[in-house]
Every structure is written in C-alpha cells, then in structure tokens.
Amino acid sequence: MEVVSQEIICMTDMKLKGIIVEGNFGKGSKSEHNAIYLDTGEKKYRLKRRGGNPFYDETLHNLVGKTISAEGNLTDYFFEITKEPKELKVITKKKLK
Amino acid sequence: MATLKVIVSSKKNLQSKYGNQFQAVDKLLTDLVKSDGKRGITTQIIYIDDPVSASKAGIIAVNSVTRPTAKRAVDDIYKKLSPAYIVLFGTGDVFPFQEITNPASDDDLTVPSDLPYACNIAYSTNIASFTGPTRVVGRIPDIQGNADMKYLKIIFDAIIKYKRVKSEKLMDYFAISAEVWKKSTQQSLSNMFGNNSNLKISPTQNSPHSTTDLKPLVHFYNCHGSPTDSKFYGQKGNNYPTAQHSLVLNGRVSTGTVVTAECCFGAELFDPTNEGTKNISIPNMYFKNKAVAFVGSSNIAYGPSSGNGLADLITQYFIRNIINGASTGRALLDARQKFLSVNGPHLDPYELKTLAQFCLLGDPSIQVVIETPVKSSADTVENRRLNLFNKGINLAATIAPSEKVKTPQRKLKKLVSSEMKKIFKQTGFTGEENEVLYEVKTKNKKVSAFAKGFSGKENIAFRTYVQKSKKINGFNIFDVLVFKESGNEILGWRLYHRK
Numbered sequence: 001m002e003v004v005s006q007e008i009i010c011m012t013d014m015k016l017k018g019i020i021v022e023g024n025f026g027k028g029s030k031s032e033h034n035a036i037y038l039d040t041g042e043k044k045y046r047l048k049r050r051g052g053n054p055f056y057d058e059t060l061h062n063l064v065g066k067t068i069s070a071e072g073n074l075t076d077y078f079f080e081i082t083k084e085p086k087e088l089k090v091i092t093k094k095k096l097k
Numbered sequence: 098m099a100t101l102k103v104i105v106s107s108k109k110n111l112q113s114k115y116g117n118q119f120q121a122v123d124k125l126l127t128d129l130v131k132s133d134g135k136r137g138i139t140t141q142i143i144y145i146d147d148p149v150s151a152s153k154a155g156i157i158a159v160n161s162v163t164r165p166t167a168k169r170a171v172d173d174i175y176k177k178l179s180p181a182y183i184v185l186f187g188t189g190d191v192f193p194f195q196e197i198t199n200p201a202s203d204d205d206l207t208v209p210s211d212l213p214y215a216c217n218i219a220y221s222t223n224i225a226s227f228t229g230p231t232r233v234v235g236r237i238p239d240i241q242g243n244a245d246m247k248y249l250k251i252i253f254d255a256i257i258k259y260k261r262v263k264s265e266k267l268m269d270y271f272a273i274s275a276e277v278w279k280k281s282t283q284q285s286l287s288n289m290f291g292n293n294s295n296l297k298i299s300p301t302q303n304s305p306h307s308t309t310d311l312k313p314l315v316h317f318y319n320c321h322g323s324p325t326d327s328k329f330y331g332q333k334g335n336n337y338p339t340a341q342h343s344l345v346l347n348g349r350v351s352t353g354t355v356v357t358a359e360c361c362f363g364a365e366l367f368d369p370t371n372e373g374t375k376n377i378s379i380p381n382m383y384f385k386n387k388a389v390a391f392v393g394s395s396n397i398a399y400g401p402s403s404g405n406g407l408a409d410l411i412t413q414y415f416i417r418n419i420i421n422g423a424s425t426g427r428a429l430l431d432a433r434q435k436f437l438s439v440n441g442p443h444l445d446p447y448e449l450k451t452l453a454q455f456c457l458l459g460d461p462s463i464q465v466v467i468e469t470p471v472k473s474s475a476d477t478v479e480n481r482r483l484n485l486f487n488k489g490i491n492l493a494a495t496i497a498p499s500e501k502v503k504t505p506q507r508k509l510k511k512l513v514s515s516e517m518k519k520i521f522k523q524t525g526f527t528g529e530e531n532e533v534l535y536e537v538k539t540k541n542k543k544v545s546a547f548a549k550g551f552s553g554k555e556n557i558a559f560r561t562y563v564q565k566s567k568k569i570n571g572f573n574i575f576d577v578l579v580f581k582e583s584g585n586e587i588l589g590w591r592l593y594h595r596k
Contacts, residue, residue, distance in 0.1 A: 027203055027563055028447075028577035028593055029397040030278075030408065031321045031361035033337075051373040054323035055330055055337035075371055077204075077324040 011074040016040055017088065020047070020063040036060040038070060038079060045079035054078070063087070100141045100178045101478065102133060102462050103154070104237075105171060106186035107162040108144035114191060115244045122246075125253040126186065129460075132257040138462060141178070145170035154178065164193045168213055168220040175217075175232060181478045182426050182462040183214065185236040188366045192236075194395070197453045198222045200446040200498070201399075202533055202563065209395040211236055211456040215430065217489070224449045225500065225538075228441075229493020230433045231486045233426035235390075235461030240381055242368030248385055255387035256460045259353060261467040262314065267355075267420045271310060272317040273297040273340050276333040280403040282319040288405070289317075289416045299331020299340035306341070308349045314465075315355050315416060316383075319409075322360030324396075325367040327376035329360050343382035344374070350386035355419055355465060357392045357412040359400060364393030364458060380458050390425040390459035398454060399447045401593055407451045411436050419465050426461020427481065434488050441496045442544065443537045445559040445579050447593060449498050497544075499535035499559045516587050517580070524592050526578050530562040554584030 018040035025035035025046060033055050037044040048054045050072070067088045072081040104126055112119045126142050133140040144150040145167065151158035156173040159166040171183065185192050194209040213220070215230040237256075239249055268290055274282035276298050286293035295313075297306070299320065320340045321330040327343040358364065358379070369377045376382075380391040392415050400408040414435045418428035433452060440448045513521075513528050521528050537557040539545045545555035562578040577593040 025204060026361065026397045029203055029361060029399050030359065031323065031397065033321075048323075048373070053330070053337055053339075054326060055321060055332070056335050073371075075325055080373060 013071065014074055014079070015069060015071050016045065016079060017067070017069045018045075019067050020060070020065065022061075022064055031055070036064070038068070045074070046077060047081060048078045049081045099139065100180055101138045102140040102182040102184065103174055103178060103180045104129070104140060104142045104184045104186050105174065106142075106144055106192050107167075108147040108150065110146075110162060110191045111144075111187065114187075114239075115246070118244060118246050122249060125249055129253055129257060133462070138182075141180075143170075143174060145174075162193065164195055165220045167193050168195060171214045172217075172219065179482075181233060181482050182424070182460075183232055183234045184460055184462070185211065185214065185234065186239075188236075188238045188241045190241055191239065194456075195220075196222060197224050197227070200224050200449040200453075200501070202446070202501075202561070203397050205396045208450060208453040210453045212433070212453050215433070216493075218493070224453050225498040227453070228437060228444070228449075228496035228498055229489045229491075230430055230437075231489030233424070233430050233461050233482070233485075235426045235429070235457040235459055237460055238366050238381065238384065238458050240369065240377055241366050242370060248381075251387060252384045255352060255384070255389060256463065259389055259463055261464060262353065264420055264422070264466045267315050267466065269313040270295055270315040270317060271297075271306070271313045272319075273299055273302065273306075273329075273331070274319040275299060275321055275331045275340070278319050278400075278402050281401055281405060281409055282317075284403075284405050285319065285409050285413045286317065289413050289420070300333050300336055300338045303331060303338040303340055304328070304342045305345040306349070311346070311349045312351050314351055314353055315419075316357075317412070317416070318356075318358040318360055318363065319400075320358075320360050322358070322362040322365075322394075322398075324362050324365060325371050325373075326362065327369075327372055327374060327378060327382075329358070329363070329379065341379060343376050343379045346379065346382045346386060348386065350383060350388060352387040353465070354383060354386075354388040355390045355416070355425070356380070356383050356388055357415055359394070359398060359408040359412055361394060361397045363398070364391060364456060365395055366458075384458070388459070389463050389465070390419075390457060392429060392455060392457050394451075394454040395456065396454055399451060399593055406591070406593070407447060408455070410439065411451060411455045422464065422466045422468060424462055424464045425457060425459055427485070429455075429457040429461070430485055430489075434485065434492060437492045437496055441492070442541075443539075443557050443559070443581065444496060444498050445581070445591070446499055446501070446535055446561070447577070447579070495541060497537045497539045497557070499537045502534040502536050502558075514585060514587065520578070520580075520587070520590055524576065524578055526562055526564065526576075528562070530564050530578075533561045533563070535559040535561070548583045551583075551586065554586075557581070557583045557588070 026032040070085040195213040283293040331340040414432035
C-alpha cells in the first residue's frame with residue numbers, strides 16, 4: 001500500500017538512556033505546558049507513560065534531574081514509555097592524582 | 098443532470114486497505130449516491146487513480162496518489178464539474194491531507210489540512226496561497242490503519258438515514274471548558290446560543306458524562322488535547338483531569354450530533370494501535386455513534402483565555418451557520434470566509450495557522466436544520482455557491498498573509514517607541530522576549546499608499562514577542578504579544594494568552 005498520508009512514525013520497542021529534564025511544549029498555544037523530556041545527549045524526547053496524562057504526570061515530574069533507562073515506542077510527538085522506567089546510578093570518575 | 102456532489106477517493110488505497118472487502122466499501126458509496134438522488138442531489142464517485150472512473154468525470158487518472166496529484170485531481174474535477182459539495186472519502190491513509198508549512202513558531206513542522214482542496218490555487222505548501230477558499234469540502238473519515246467495515250456501515254447509515262431537525266433543537270448544547278478558559282468559553286456560548294448556562298467546567302465536571310448530559314445535538318469543547326490521545330483534558334493549575342474520553346462517549350451520543358472542538362489535535366485521526374490505551378480518536382468515536390459533523394484542529398491550536406479569537410471564532414461561526422440552516426460544508430466555508438474578513442486584510446501567523454488547521458469531518462452536504470420556506474425570496478444552491486466563490490476570489494485578492502523575516506528589524510535598530518514601552522508595561526512584557534518579525538506583502542497598491550499616508554512607509558508587519566515562561570503552581574505560564582505596525586507606527590496589538 002502506498003503511504004500517502006501524514007505518516008505517524010512509530011518505532012516500537014526502543015530503549016533510551018538519558019537525563020530527565022523539564023521543557024516547554026506548544027509555546028503560546030491552547031495546550032502549552034511544562035513537559036517532561038528525556039535528554040540522551042544527542043536528542044531530547046518528549047515523554048509520556050502509556051495511558052498516562054500527557055500534561056502532568058507526577059511519576060515523570062518526580063524523575064526530573066535523574067538519569068534513567070526507558071523502554072517504549074517513538075511516535076511523532078512522544079517517546080511513549082511502555083515499562084516502568086529504571087533509575088540509573090551515575091558513576092562519576094574520580095580524578096587520578 | 099449536473100453533478101452537484103462528488104465523492105473523491107483512491108481506489109488503489111481502498112483496495113489495499115480493505116482487501117476483499119473493497120466491493121462492500123464501494124457498495125456503501127453507491128448506496129449514498131442512490132440516497133442522495135432521492136433527495137435531489139446528483140452525486141458522482143470519482144476514484145482519481147482509476148482510469149475508468151476518472152475518465153467518466155472527464156479527468157485524467159493519476160498514477161500514484163500523492164499530495165500534489167490529489168490536489169491536482171480535485172482541482173481538475175472542480176474545473177470540469179463545479180460541484181457544490183466535494184467529499185473526500187477516507188482518512189489520511191486512503192486520501193491524503195495536504196500539508197502546509199507551519200506559519201507559526203511552535204513545535205509543529207507542518208499543518209495537515211483540507212483547506213487547499215477548498216481553494217482555487219494550484220498545489221503549494223505555503224499558506225499564503227490559500228487565503229481565498231471558494232469550495233465546499235468535507236471528509237468522511239474511516240479509521241487510520243484499520244479496515245473496520247462495521248464502523249463504515251454505521252457512518253454511511255447515519256448519513257443516509259439522517260433526518261433534519263428544527264433549529265430550536267440546536268439551541269440546547271453540551272459544552273465543556275478547561276477551567277482556565279472559562280471566560281472565553283462563556284463568551285463563545287453566549288455568541289452561539291444566547292446563554293452559557295449549560296457550560297461544564299473541568300475540573301470539576303470531568304469525564305464520564307452521562308447520556309443525559311450528552312443528549313443535546315450540539316457539542317462544544319474548549320479543552321486541552323494531545324497528539325495520538327483519545328482524551329480531552331481540563332485544567333486548573335497543575336490538575337489536568339480527563340474532560341472527555343472516546344471510550345466513555347460510546348453509546349451515549351445522540352444520532353445526528355454536530356461537534357466542534359477547539360482543542361489542540363481535536364480532529365487528529367490517528368491509528369488506535371499507536372494510542373496508549375488503544376482507543377480510537379474522539380472524532381472517530383463520535384462518527385461511530387452516528388454524529389454527522391466534527392470541526393476541529395489537526396494539531397497545536399491557539400486562542401485567548403478571555404475574550405474570543407482564533408479557534409474560538411472559526412468554531413462559533415461554524416455552529417451559528419449550522420443553526421441558520423447551512424449545510425455542514427457551507428457552514429465551514431462561510432466560517433472560513435468570515436474569519437478572513439474579520440481578521441483581514443493582514444493576517445498574523447497564528448491567524449494563518451488557525452485557518453489551515455480547522456477542517457470538517459463528515460458529509461458536507463448534510464443540512465442539519467429543516468428549511469423554513471420564505472415567501473419573499475428563494476435561493477438555489479448554485480446561487481449560494483456563486484456568491485461564496487465570488488467572496489473567496491475577492492478574499493484571495495485582498496488578504497495579505499504575513500511571512501517570517503529572518504532578522505527582526507527592531508532588535509537591529511533598537512527602536513522601541515514610548516507607545517510600545519507603554520504596551521509592554523501594560524501587558525507585563527519587557528521587550529527583551531523572543532522576538533520574531535513577520536512581513537506582510539500587501540496585494541493592493543492603494544492599501545500600501547494608504548498606509549504610507551499615515552506612517553510614511555508602505556510596508557506592514559507583525560512583530561511577535563514570546564514571553565519566557567513564568568512558573569506558577571508548577572506550570573510554565575507565558576503570553577505572546579503581537580504588534581501590527583507600519584514603519585514606526587503601531588497599528589494595533591493583540592495578546593494571546595497561554596492556553
């Protein structure tokens with residue numbers, strides 16, 4: 001079938017690691033809000049938990065500043081987390097003296 | 098007999114999507130043609146990628162249905178047949194939405210739209226080409242990515258068996274607003290129905306809504322929406338409760354309901370397998386429950402929190418036209434033209450995006466209200482289309498859209514008049530916010546000369562300032578301030594609140 005529409009890109013079962021950060025979505029629009037993103041260092045993905053509230057999800061807001069690994073699906077606007085995200089311990093290398 | 102209505106689709110995409118059920122799909126379309134015939138409407142089905150069907154319509158079939166070929170085919174059909182109603186059949190995976198480059202500065206790259214199909218200008222992705230709509234267009238949507246025959250049978254059954262109602266029946270309504278936009282919604286309802294007493298506010302009047310609540314034939318939403326999401330959301334502070342859920346609508350909506358939704362992504366038709374809870378979209382659920390029209394936005398939408406503007410206007414014009422007896426398709430065409438007349442001749446980028454993103458889902462030939470015969474005058478559908486065509490052509494000739502300029506002039510020159518400073522102070526801005534300049538290419542030299550008469554300059558521009566967000570109750574709150582100017586003269590300003 002020839003795809004002719006506005007394709008909804010959907011990459012399933014992806015694993016991403018990064019830091020949870022807050023950022024603005026939909027500036028000045030009817031649905032502008034403080035969204036949660038996963039910053040992988042290469043790209044920022046707007047996050048949503050499967051079936052979760054896209055505007056305010058306390059579970060995700062509580063992870064701000066933490067490094068996590070998450071599994072889910074990538075769509076046009078979201079990385080939709082399908083499993084409970086795992087918090088990772090950040091190991092800082094000590095400087096050799 | 099002249100063709101009054103065309104149903105345009107792609108045979109190859111329908112065959113691919115529905116497989117051996119294609120004949121059953123084709124029969125549903127044929128049944129609609131027969132039913133239209135009984136109410137005096139001559140309808141023709143045109144598969145633009147089928148040589149036999151295309152030839153019958155007097156056009157050359159396209160090899161492959163893409164956005165440019167679909168637009169060209171609809172234009173060719175219009176030139177050949179001048180139909181009063183153009184029905185696009187199928188969602189985006191059957192017949193493409195056009196894609197317009199997003200004129201506003203936000204997270205959307207493009208605006209999926211049916212507006213270009215309603216305009217007399219050749220394929221383009223620039224909104225500036227589509228400021229003179231002349232045609233009545235609506236889309237009967239199936240479900241993206243799903244060949245659901247049961248759904249299709251319901252939607253066609255609803256169209257074929259539709260019975261008009263007295264206009265009084267449309268004065269009762271179901272309306273729900275996010276608490277933060279209560280004032281704006283109250284004004285919209287008063288403009289449409291003369292009262293706002295039925296308004297529900299979310300929070301606290303959240304989903305689920307009862308069958309009694311949902312019984313009225315007009316539904317109006319001013320809520321939050323999110324991409325690929327089967328819910329609309331209310332808001333008060335950082336509480337975003339579910340104001341409506343497609344799942345809960347099932348079995349509770351009256352046959353023949355007409356819906357408008359100002360929500361972001363309110364009319365987005367997504368594949369339910371991509372939705373977190375695997376539910377179909379709210380518009381698809383309305384049609385599954387025999388609604389007949391849904392006007393909403395394909396992506397991020399705008400409007401003020403108090404007063405009316407942008408999304409508020411186009412939706413309320415549509416409903417008022419329906420109540421006054423227009424077909425659903427004419428109601429949207431007239432609403433688009435009125436939106437252009439009221440906001441024109443110079444359109445800022447947010448007005449342009451609003452124009453592009455609001456589309457009609459449903460058969461555009463459905464007239465909701467029973468006509469009351471008037472002894473003193475009469476008007477044929479052809480005459481109404483002639484008038485709307487004329488208006489559209491005039492709008493295209495006079496509406497001057499704005500286009501983004503790379504370097505804001507004001508920042509370079511550091512020219513901030515005392516008048517601007519006063520407005521900054523009044524609106525809580527500093528002038529240091531993110532600034533974007535949009536220039537208007539005025540189409541009429543007399544208008545340019547008139548502007549020069551009072552400002553010394555012919556050019557007209559919109560200058561937008563987007564506030565850095567302020568954290569209130571855990572949420573980023575900010576406004577967009579739009580100045581209209583000519584030379585150093587401020588011609589006006591508007592404040593679009595965060596919604």
